[in-house]
Amino acid sequence: MPSLQSYSTFGLSVSCDSIESFTDVPSFLSLYNSIENRADSAVYILGGGSNSIFTEDFNGKILVNEIKGISHFDTETHHYLRVGAGENWHDFVTLCMKEKWYGFENLALIPGSVGASPIQNIGAYGREVNALIDNVECVFLETGEQVLLSNTDCQFGYRDSVFKHALANKVLITHVNFKLPKQYALETSYGELAALTEPTPEKVYSKVIEIRKSKLPDPSELGNAGSFFKNPVVRHSVYQAIADEYNSVPHFVVAQSADFSDTEQSQIKIPAAWLIDQAGFKGKTLNKVRCHPTQPLVLTNLGGATGSDVITMAKDIIASVQDQFGIKLEPEVRLLGSKGLISL
Template identity: 75%
Template sequence: MPSLQQYSTFGLNTSCTSIQSFSDVDSFLSLYKNTDVCYLLGGGSNSIFTETFEGTVLVNEIKGISHFDDENSHFLRVGAGENWHELVKLCMQNEWFGFENLALIPGSVGASPIQNIGAYGLEVDTLIQTIEAVVLSTGEKILLKNEDCQFGYRDSVFKHALANKVLITHVNFVLPKVYDLNTAYGELAALTNPTPHDIYHKVIEVRKSKLPDPAILGNSGSFFKNPIVTHDHFKTIADQYEHVPHFTVETKSADDSVKIPAAWLIDQAGFKGKTLNDVRCHPTQPLVLTNLGDANGSDVLSMARDIIASVSDRFNIKLEPEVRLLGSKGLISL
């Protein structure tokens, strides 16, 4: 069985029945119709195979970036198999600004709308115009508007009604030429009159200082989502702990909610730097679990479940994984 170790940034030594890659829709459909059990994979930064996968892994390598602009905006059509950070770099080099807060996020362009990736106060859905996809059951090509995607915090229709039903082939972005720079979050707030390039370089600097490079230390970035709670729930926590980091989240209801960093919750629960065999909760960013070299899927799941249970007991908050965990038959839950 072929190894999956190089196809997932967490780097567990697991395998699958077969691995196939495709670079266009026709080759994908040909492969897909001849597989009984399969999993669609992009850059592998958000998928952890915890054991041997009894099926075929289909790797999306649809490439290509095209650009045009008008008086107000830049428009980009990007193949789902393109690397996300390489896209951001290209845009910065050409002064097609807007992606700067999302620099150095691992993974592929096709995975970005599924997770609705975000960082430093910006989520990618605000820059997505449409998404091109193929319906797996029929091979029909469809175009989804932004509102069709039901974007939410680290969420989209691709995790729900369209989960395992479509293949994203291209993402179409629109980058306004005039917009307000987003500097309200974290270390960006200390910048004085920053340019997009200043934000881009600061984001990379901070991410490198806090987050391990998956090429050196296996990881899948943020393992858990930052939980969103009611104001009353937050007040209960703030009454017991001084200086709880938090951010107001605008909602459609009358009352806004509060986002609490999962890293702070995990740290308070005592897991920062904690190790279970070869799985470690990262010492400088406890939101990240790492593979010290010979981790196995059982230890990853055990560490994650221990964190969830401890945070739940202490704060009455159930953390949800941001990563996609796979067992022998496909996606599994904690």
């Protein structure tokens, strides 16, 4: 059984029945349709492997998306980009900066592939990718039908999309089409970006990389899958109860009531990293899994970690945060067992 260790940035020592890659739709359909008894066989389509953790040997076939290619045209008002799902995300962002196709600067150094970006609706430092997606090209697995999903069709939400729900395990993303306005406002309200003087896209891009490198471990040096949990969005009353007990709770208003006097209807995002830190997990180690000491939102593989260790640590964090704050954290990563996706 081939090893999956190098196909997931968390780097657990697990294997699968077989691994094959594809570079276009015909080669994918050929591979997929050759699988006998697909209804009973586990199949998982993998991109960069930065958001998938295989917690045990996978009893099935892994298909690696290596569809590449970047094309561009522009109008007076916008840049339009068609990007293969197998392109590396940060390399793509870096190319856009070089070509002065601005808009992605806040999303620099996010690990993974372009095809994963709409699934997760990746975001960082005040910007989410859905604001820049025009449409997504997909293929239905069972029929081979190629479809174009509009931004609205994708049903984007916070770290969420239709690809996690109605279309989960039903389509392959082949290309993502982006629409970048030539005139737009830089997003510098988040954290250390607010301190930039005379900000430019290049300055934001460089600062985001600097921040991420200072706080986040490099997956090539220390196994990890980036942010393990989503930042919870709660009612104002939940936030207020926490703020009454803890000084200076970091928070961001993500939905304001139309009636500004009715603050109870507001939706407040509280950083999961702060909750995890307050619950005492920052720097904590369970066997070979560690809650990172500079960014507790990240769990790391110190070398030789097992899937059981990862699941145990994650469940302990979830239980402790819920017991202390009444908030249940949800994983941002995709956890896989022997037959496919699992939940905690």
